[in-house]
Amino acid sequence: MRVVVTGGAGFLGSHLCEALLYRGDTVWCLDDFCTGSPANVTHLLPEPRFRLVSCDVTEPFDVPGPVHAVAHLASPASPPDYHRLPLETLAAGSRGTEYALRLALRHDARFLLASTSESYGDPEVHPQPEEYWGHVNPVGPRSVYDEAKRYAEALTMAYRRSRGANTGIVRIFNTYGPRMRPHDGRVVSTFLRQALTDRPLTIFGDGSQTRSFCYVDDLVRGLTAMLDACAEGPVNLGNPGEFTVRELADLVLAVTGSSSAVEFRPLPVDDPTRRRPVIDRARAELGWAPSVSLEEGLRRMVAWSRARSQGRQVPPVREPVKV
Ligand SMILES: NC(=O)c1ccc[n+]([C@@H]2O[C@H](COP(=O)([O-])OP(=O)(O)OC[C@H]3O[C@@H](n4cnc5c(N)ncnc54)[C@H](O)[C@@H]3O)[C@@H](O)[C@H]2O)c1
Numbered sequence: 001m002r003v004v005v006t007g008g009a010g011f012l013g014s015h016l017c018e019a020l021l022y023r024g025d026t027v028w029c030l031d032d033f034c035t036g037s038p039a040n041v042t043h044l045l046p047e048p049r050f051r052l053v054s055c056d057v058t059e060p061f062d063v064p065g066p067v068h069a070v071a072h073l074a075s076p077a078s079p080p081d082y083h084r085l086p087l088e089t090l091a092a093g094s095r096g097t098e099y100a101l102r103l104a105l106r107h108d109a110r111f112l113l114a115s116t117s118e119s120y121g122d123p124e125v126h127p128q129p130e131e132y133w134g135h136v137n138p139v140g141p142r143s144v145y146d147e148a149k150r151y152a153e154a155l156t157m158a159y160r161r162s163r164g165a166n167t168g169i170v171r172i173f174n175t176y177g178p179r180m181r182p183h184d185g186r187v188v189s190t191f192l193r194q195a196l197t198d199r200p201l202t203i204f205g206d207g208s209q210t211r212s213f214c215y216v217d218d219l220v221r222g223l224t225a226m227l228d229a230c231a232e233g234p235v236n237l238g239n240p241g242e243f244t245v246r247e248l249a250d251l252v253l254a255v256t257g258s259s260s261a262v263e264f265r266p267l268p269v270d271d272p273t274r275r276r277p278v279i280d281r282a283r284a285e286l287g288w289a290p291s292v293s294l295e296e297g298l299r300r301m302v303a304w305s306r307a308r309s310q311g312r313q314v315p316p317v318r319e320p321v322k323v
Contacts, residue, residue, distance in 0.1 A: 008028075009031035076092065117238065122135050153234065212241055
């Protein structure tokens with residue numbers, strides 16, 4: 001298959017590009033590098049089936065030759081990023097999604113939207129099934145991201161219903177793994193950075209809020225399964241194991257062997273109190289379930305972070321196959 005991955009130089013996108021190359025696909029990676037980096041995919045550049053293109057998907061764009069699938073991941077995704085880039089985030093979810101959908105429609109390609117558990121906002125239903133419509137503050141500081149993704153979902157369904165586009169929506173829950181930026185403001189990367197540098201782990205609130213954490217390899221298996229399927233979604237992709245933020249901090253301290261203290265800070269506005277995906281639909285429609293435990297995933301990420309901070313060669317997570 002020839003697959004276009006928007007946001008392919010980001011954390012998740014780079015892993016998806018790698019996995020697609022690994023199984024023999026040709027990949028066009030489109031990115032404007034506003035939150036990602038070419039460094040995430042430089043190891044893929046020697047592969048002739050890989051193309052990296054600097055491209056802002058909020059402007060019209062095309063790709064030469066046939067396209068069989070479009071995976072639309074381009075969007076600032078971490079809270080510090082979308083607070084810094086509010087209008088760009090809204091544009092990526094709205095215009096960016098529309099141009100990516102048009103590309104898919106022109107080429108009669110499968111379209112995959114990387115949506116988010118933030119579509120559920122601060123949920124009143126727990127755990128969250130796809131039927132739940134969510135509880136989102138449309139004017140709060142997080143709304144640029146949450147509402148952009150909700151609009152992107154609506155747009156995707158409109159292209160499916162009115163234009164016959166072959167679309168699928170996944171709602172991704174917190175995912176972690178190698179290539180997360182240490183300062184991206186997400187809880188796993190922040191705790192790991194703090195623990196590995198013996199600084200206090202900062203917990204917002206009292207640490208009783210819960211999250212579910214999916215290892216990136218599991219998530220990428222879900223993305224490729226959805227690309228290959230004809231399911232319309234939305235389909236939750238996440239690990240249903242639920243941990244309090246305090247439990248995560250303790251696990252990070254245990255896995256790193258760090259003696260960092262734990263400090264508490266005020267909870268940000270509209271911070272969700274509970275998060276856990278119902279993944280029955282992913283199991284039934286994609287045959288997908290995560291397999292990497294939080295402890296094992298943290299161990300892999302710590303090994304990667306240590307190798308990188310010691311300046312050792314960090315091997316690619318997967319090796320592309322030659323076809
Ligand atoms: N990582 C998670 O836990 C998670 C959870 C839910 C949803 N998602 C979604 O998955 C996708 C990828 O997230 P990530 O964690 O890899 O974030 P990321 O910031 O690492 O990657 C996003 C990529 O999109 C690129 N991008 C942003 N705007 C663009 C534009 N206008 N044109 C071209 N490229 C653009 C960035 O440069 C970056 O490389 C996002 O759509 C995000 O909303 C991620």
